[in-house]
Amino acid sequence: MKRVASYVFFIALCGLALSLEPKKDKKCLREKVITFPELTTSNWAKLHPNESMDLSAVTVCLRFYTEQATPSPCLFSLATPSHPQDFSLRWSGDSKHYQMFIHNTQVEFKGLTFNMNQWNSVCATWDSKSGLAQMFVNEVASIKKVVGTKVSFKGMPVITPGQYQTQYDGGFLQPSIFTGFISDVHVHGQVLTTRQIKTYMGAKSKYKLGDYINWHNLMYTIAGSAQVEEKSHVTFYTKEEQQ
Numbered sequence: 001m002k003r004v005a006s007y008v009f010f011i012a013l014c015g016l017a018l019s020l021e022p023k024k025d026k027k028c029l030r031e032k033v034i035t036f037p038e039l040t041t042s043n044w045a046k047l048h049p050n051e052s053m054d055l056s057a058v059t060v061c062l063r064f065y066t067e068q069a070t071p072s073p074c075l076f077s078l079a080t081p082s083h084p085q086d087f088s089l090r091w092s093g094d095s096k097h098y099q100m101f102i103h104n105t106q107v108e109f110k111g112l113t114f115n116m117n118q119w120n121s122v123c124a125t126w127d128s129k130s131g132l133a134q135m136f137v138n139e140v141a142s143i144k145k146v147v148g149t150k151v152s153f154k155g156m157p158v159i160t161p162g163q164y165q166t167q168y169d170g171g172f173l174q175p176s177i178f179t180g181f182i183s184d185v186h187v188h189g190q191v192l193t194t195r196q197i198k199t200y201m202g203a204k205s206k207y208k209l210g211d212y213i214n215w216h217n218l219m220y221t222i223a224g225s226a227q228v229e230e231k232s233h234v235t236f237y238t239k240e241e242q243q
Contacts, residue, residue, distance in 0.1 A: 022222060022223040023221065024219055024220070025220060025221070025222075026217075026218065026219045026220075027218060027220075028217060028218070029183075029215050029216070029218050029220075029228065030215065030216050031230065032183065032228055032229065032231060033181040033182065033183040033228070033229055033231050033234060033235075034161065034162070034181070034182050034183070034222065034226060034227070034229075035227050035229050036162045036177075036178055036179050036180060036181075036226050038179065039174075039177050039179055040177065041163065041172040041174060041177065042224040043223065043224030043225050044160055044162065044163045044172065044222070044223050044226060045160065045162060045182075045220060045222045045223075045226050046159060046160055046220060046222075047159040047160075047161065047185060047213050047218060047219070047220050048159075048219040048220060049157065049187075049212055050219070052154075052155060052156045053080070053153045053154055053155055053156070053157055053212070054153070054154050055152055055212065056128045056152045057125070057126065057127040057189065057190050057191045058087060058125070058126055058153060058187065058188065058189065058190075058191075058212075059124070059125045059187070059188040059190065059191055059192045059197075060078075060089065060123065060185075060186075060187050060188075061121075061123040061184070061185070061200050061210070062075060062076060062122055062161065062182060062183070062184060062186070063120065063121050063182070063183045063184045064119075064122065064178070064180060064181065064182050064183075065117070065118065065119050065120070065180050065181040065182075065183075065234075065235055066117075066178065066180030066181070067116050067179075068116075068179050068180060069093050069114060070093030070094075071094070071175040071176075072090050072091060072092050072094070072099075072164075072175055073090060073091050073093075073162075073176060073177065073178040073179070074088065074089070074160075074162060074163060074164035074176040074177070075089045075091070075122065075161065075162070075182070076088060076089040076159075076185070077089075077159070077160045077161070077163060077164050077165045078159050079159075079160075079165040079167070079168045079169065080153070080154070080155040080156070080158075081155055081156075081168050083103050083104045084104070084165050084166055084168055085101035085104045085106075085164075085165070086101075086102070086104070086153060087102060087124075087126070087153065088100070088101040088164065089101075089122065089124055090164060090176055091114055092108070095108060096114070097112075098112055098114075098137065098142075100126075100147065102126050102133060103148040103149050104148075105147050105148045105149070107133060107146075107147035109142040109143075109145070110142075111140075111142070112135060112137040112140060112142060113137055114137075115138070119235065120137060120138055121137070121138055121139075121200065121201045121203065122135070122136070122137050123192065123197045123201070124136075125192065126148070126191075127191050128151055128152050128153075129150065130150075131146045131147065131148060132144045132145070132146060133145055133146070133147045136197050138201065139198060139202075141194065159187075160172075161178075161182045161185055162177070162178035162226075163176075163177060181229075181234055183215070183231060184200075184203070184215050185210075185213060186200075186208075186209055186210030186213060186214060186215055187212040188208070188210050188211055188212060189212050192208065196208050
């Protein structure tokens with residue numbers, strides 16, 4: 001009888017644990033933001049692609065709005081089993097530069113703006129054939145720099161905007177937690193042209209939507225106090241003339 005009672009109790013606990021797990025949702029998040037209101041590792045969002053990666057080139061575009069310039073807020077983190085920082089972007093409050101990580105190797109880009117309490121538009125590109133990386137922030141382009149080993153992105157990624165992964169699917173780093181709003185995240189399996197990137201930066205005309213992660217058709221999970229909100233409810237902005 002005790003064994004039966006223990007088994008029933010165990011099943012009940014398992015059911016409770018499953019019910020408390022964040023559930024995946026799929027929506028069009030056009031004109032919406034994910035809000036990250038607290039500096040804690042328990043608040044996070046994960047963006048889920050439809051398939052495993054096998055990409056020889058990548059462009060990541062997003063917009064962020066924050067008052068936090070220190071110590072090193074993370075904008076985007078893509079981890080694979082072989083590389084926890086396979087493609088990551090963050091701001092360094094110490095050097096006042098943007099940092100890009102490709103296959104766990106870091107490079108910094110200088111002289112690009114980080115505006116507090118304003119929308120910042122960011123795109124970052126990398127090509128495995130050349131090893132060249134470049135960043136674009138608020139319609140200003142960086143120079144190109146070599147970074148990382150010249151191999152493609154492979155495997156099923158874990159993608160966390162606003163949280164910096166130090167291990168695959170976790171190990172969030174406290175000093176790199178982002179607070180504020182993140183929106184319009186698109187991941188492309190190619191290096192976009194400068195004209196396509198400028199169109200995205202303008203946000204007032206039809207820009208190219210991501211073919212790997214598409215903010216307008218997004219599978220995602222959020223946890224803690226992170227939440228999806230209307231962009232018009234949290235900041236002043238001009239409505240996109242989007243497709």
